[in-house]
Amino acid sequence: MNKMWRMVLSVIGAAGVCVAGEAGAPPATYAKDVAPIMFRRCAECHRPGEAAPMSLLSYKEVRPWAKAIREKVLEHSMPPWLADPAYGHFSNDRRLTQKEIDTIVAWVDAGAPAGDDNDLPPVPKFEQGWTIGKPDVVISLEQPVEVPATGVVPYRYITVPTNFAEDRWVQAAEIRPGNRAVVHHVIVFAMDGAGGAHTGESTGGERTSERGRDWLSAKLCGFAPGEQPKIYPAGTAKLLKAGSKLIFQLHYTPNGKPATDLTSIGLIFARSPVEHTALSGTATNFRLAIPPGDPNYEVHSTWTAPQDVRVVDLMPHMHFRGKDFTYTAVYPDGRSEIVLHVPKYNFNWQLVYRLREPLLLPKGARLDCVAHFDNSPNNPANPDPKKEVRWGPQTWEEMMIGWFDYTLDGPKLSARTTP
Secondary structure (H helix, E strand, O other): OOHHHHHHHHHHHHHHHHHHHHHOOOOOOHHHHHHHHHHHHHOOOOOOOOOOOOOOOOHHHHHHHHHHHHHHHHOOOOOOOOOOOOOOOEOOOOOOOHHHHHHHHHHHHOOOOOOOHHHOOOOOOOOOOOOOOOOOEEEEOOOOEEEOOOOOOOEEEEEEEOOOOOOEEEEEEEEEOOOOOOEEEEEEEEEOOOOOOOOEEEOOHHHOOHHHHHHHOOEEEEEOOOOOOEEOOOOEEEEEOOOOEEEEEEEEOOOOOOEEEOOEEEEEEOOOOEEEEEEEEEEEOOOOEEOOOOOOEEEEEEEEOOOOEEEEEEEEEOOOOEEEEEEEEEOOOOOEEEEEEEOOOOOOOOOOEEEEEEEEEOOOOEEEEEEEEOOOOOOOOOOOOOOOEEEOOOOOOEOOEEEEEEEEEEEEEOOOOOO
16 A cells, blocks of 8 residues: 555544544533533523523423424524624624534433533522612602503503612613513603603604604613613713603503503613713604505615714614514715614514624714515414504504614713612
8 A cells, every 4th residue: 555545544544533533422411511501591581580481490491391492493593583694793692503503402312311410500690580680779660550451551651750869870771570471561761850751641643753753762771572681881871860750661461361560670870980871862764654465565764873973782673564674884985884684573572782893883874774564464473464554552553663772982971880
């Protein structure tokens, strides 16, 4: 055998050893291989008291769901993440890596063995009832809200004073519904002491205007299926002025039984000097009119930067007919780039996409949004394809909101840490 063939066979043999070694590796176990993935990727929602239907914090809890978990990770529907990976990079990207998917699949295919408890990582610790950690202050509705057993409940707008004697910088905010069985979503808006407020019920009609755009921009935090709490990076916070009032917009869905709700919001204040003031903005189109049966109705909206800003997160919002949503940055020199594309919008997952690096928009740059709606019979979520659909607060109506948070650069500002 000549020297060249000896070298070829040596390489093949080495490759065979590697493959045989991988094939002969011990099977994945829950304790050593799967628990770290569950704790890192799933525990945020799959724990007692959270939105997910079951807890996944122990082998006993995970094992009955092993085959379902395998199916969900293979089809990439869990953890939920709707952004097209071809555009943008996001710090809260929930997608599993291929290695994580392969590990879970191999574990289930091996019979989902428990493994050695000595290999288990520590169970993650959470502040009971909160994702953001223990709030510095919790502000609740002053009286429980009565929710009827049946019927359509108009949005409730309830004003609650903060009683802050001085300005506060909010680093993180989280809404906790008092009764998840009937709370569909909650948005808390912040109004300074001089601002007006709406209290009571509303059909949403008075919001469909420029005044409505200003109202939407006062958003402090939201709660909806899949929506994560509002968390800003160190050095960035939202200002709550002394004497501010919080307006709770509450959407209730009766479930056949009379109920009550006492929703709260928890706030964590900045621990370090605030260098960037966070503000909320929207690219919104209030004038949509989706024809009956239209499978691909297109709606546009835009927002122009009044000065140099940095966009830190994006959150598209539509209802049951929402099909896809795209944010495009258009610069003063004519350049443009897609910064978020959601090709298969899902109303059941109201996700916030936090940019890994803030997007600099110079003065005069735009955020252009394009959304498509499916009002055809082919949309299984469509409440009624025979009706023209216009803007409205109820889920059988529609909205087109390109929400985003952005920051203004400026001199360092003093930050209070606790009430």
